Amino acid sequence: MRxxxxxDYLTELGGFAExxxxxxxxxxxxxxxxxxxxxxLTRAGIQYKDQVHVNLTAELRxxxxxxxxxxDFLVEKKLDVEVDGPIHKELEVKxxxxxxxxxxxxxxxxxxxxxxxxxxADVGQVVDIVRRDLDLxxxx
Numbered sequence: 001m002r003x004x005x006x007x008d009y010l011t012e013l014g015g016f017a018e019x020x021x022x023x024x025x026x027x028x029x030x031x032x033x034x035x036x037x038x039x040x041l042t043r044a045g046i047q048y049k050d051q052v053h054v055n056l057t058a059e060l061r062x063x064x065x066x067x068x069x070x071x072d073f074l075v076e077k078k079l080d081v082e083v084d085g086p087i088h089k090e091l092e093v094k095x096x097x098x099x100x101x102x103x104x105x106x107x108x109x110x111x112x113x114x115x116x117x118x119x120x121a122d123v124g125q126v127v128d129i130v131r132r133d134l135d136l137x138x139x140x
Contacts, residue, residue, distance in 0.1 A: 033119040034072055034083045040123040041073070046130060048075045054104070069100055076134055080104055080111045083119055110137065 030038065030050060041048050052074040073081040087093055101111045112133060114126055 030072075031083065031085065031116070033085070033116040036123055037073070037081070037083055037114070037119050037126060040127050041075070041130070044127045044131065046075060046127070046134070048073045048081075050074075054107070054109075069104065075130060078109050079130070079133060079137070080109050081130060082111065082113045083116060084113050085116050088113070088115075 034050070038048070038050060050073050052071045053068050054071055054074075055068045071080045072083050075081055084097075088097060097113070101113075104111055110133065112130070114129075119126055
């Protein structure tokens, strides 16, 4: 079953999901593009965690009404790399993504959105973009 909104899924669960629960059931597995990027990041020696749950603070939770987010890749603690498919071009999904990105930025995360097409066409270039961001924000 596909849910149009996070609220639909949460309602089916009885109103609210536990903090750290997936916003949607399909987010628990990596797509083939995410797997390709994961392999490339590993080969490049870039440390990351995938499918990371980020719980919102109580203050942000009141505003967004979402218990947590699942990040595709969390690189060096504060860079969220999202691999986006064609559904992210739809207006409702774009709005949700903008709100999500705004909340994450308030929490100190940097959000990088990479289209599936870019990963498929040249994953090496995507890794270079991630590496440049890391070099730019590296604190030593």
